[in-house]
Amino acid sequence: MEFNDFKEDFKAYPAVYAVADNYQICVLATCELMVWVEVGGECFYDESNGILRSSKLLHKVEVPRELLETAREYTVYYRKIIERKPYFTETEDVRSASFAFRPVEGDRLRIYHISDTHNKVETPVRAGMYFGESPDLLVLNGDIPNHSGKIEYFDAIHKIAGEITKGERPVVFSRGNHDTRGIYAEHIADYTPTDRGNSYYTFRVGDLWGIVLDCGEDKTDDHAEYGNTVCCSYFRKKETRFLEQVVRNAECEHAAEGVKRRVVICHVPFTHIHKPPFDIEQETYAYWSKLVREEIKPQIMLCGHLHQTSVNYPGEPFDDFGQACPVVIGGNPHLQLKKEQGIDRYEGAAIIWEGNRITVRFTDETGAVTGEETFDA
Ligand SMILES: [Fe+2]
Incomplete structure (x- = not known):
């Protein structure tokens, strides 16, 4: 058929x-x-x-x-x-x-990273076709729907994934802070991939091992915006236990046979202290950063949340808790442009990982390259 x-x-x-x-x-x-x-x-x-x-x-x-x-x-x-x-x-x-189905294989790995589409589908899909075909791995890194107020808002996730990969390539999904809002937010496990209900998990595709971490909300649980409906502090404590378990289980995880590449995927760049009122959980995020840096040792960390495209190297001003590797912020939905001029623009990140070289190319819905960085993996 x-x-x-x-x-x-x-x-x-x-x-x-x-x-x-x-x-x-x-x-x-x-x-x-x-x-x-x-x-x-x-x-x-x-x-x-x-x-x-x-x-x-x-x-x-x-x-x-x-x-x-x-x-x-x-x-x-x-x-x-x-x-x-x-x-x-x-x-x-x-x-x-x-x-x-074409699994991840070979020395050259092409990833396309999309985050913060906030319900947009068409322009992110066009950006995600940068390679002229599906990337080897597609990453959808949070805030794909604007919020979880209606069940059909989850459709954007699967439409973007299906349209870019045609069902033939693997996808990694990670939850963003806007996904935690709305009356269907508690049903996320019914509408998105999770590990037995948990939005944080590890995964393996070919020689790439990855961990998806989830910061939950971006402000403290008592913030008026949430109306007493979240307990993300408790959620992060459970996630810390999970991260410790991953580290203890290294031989079946990031240090498993055949693993050559390691990636951390998290909507919020938690290695950075954000300005108030987003400067939450500093002790937790410092500890996560330490475990990632000293134990997991990823070559790249993929984030969104800030509606920008940038590569942030260890030791730079953005690095507050000690990064293990460059942190790529790779998703800009240009919401202001849409609101003020009605122009629908989207920028994501094409990542070409060959041997020990990683090239990050920020690209838009026309296929134009808006920025590029290359570093050693
Ligand atoms: Fe966000």
Whole structure:
């Protein structure tokens, strides 16, 4: 089946998110249906304790990483619900669509980084096609929807991922501080890839190991904006325990066999002290920076949040807690330009990592290069 048939029933191509030791294949349906995925002759289901899910339009199917990387293709099967009843539920016939999958491999790794799109889809997608085809790895680094006030706002995430990768390349998703706002924020695990509900996790694609960290909100929990609805301080404490566990488990994580490249992905650049009232959690962020610098030793850290494009080297004024490596801020939605002049612009970051050289090229929706830096990995 071609995507043209598939897209009657789905809003976008599938998106293949790397989480822990698996890929989570997400498809965004237009109607009530049930989904399963076949990889290498084995079927994996979107289910809840043996019950095929149909009540949510986003379907997530977890498949083992090595199986998909070996098979290099997968088939999405689905069956539409006519009426779901306690007995004799009526459904349509099974339909399916197959997709190729190209894992991260080889010495040259091309990443495209997008953050802070704040609901924009079209210009970030055009920017993300900088390489003329999907990057080897797409990173969606927070604040992709403007907030989580409506379920359909999550669509922007999967539409950008599906449109750029066509379901054929891995994607990494990380939550931003605006994603924590709105009445559906507590349901993020139903609409985005997470590790058993946690928005922080490690992942592996080819020889690249990565950790997604999540600072949660950017102000203290008692800030009036949140109306007593957040406990991000508690959340960060749990995340600190997770980070310590990753460090203890190094041989299965960043020091595992075959790992040559290490990346830290976090919406908020926590190695920097932001101006008040955003200067929160200094002790926690100093400790995270120390663990990252002394134990994980990444060659690059990818961030967003500041609506700018810049490369910030260790020891520079931006480096308050001791960076392990250059920190790339790689997403500018030019919101002011849109508001004042109606011009839709978006800049993201194309990262070309070959051997021990990393080139960061900031590019816009026309493919124009707006800045470039190269450094040793
Ligand atoms: Fe942000």
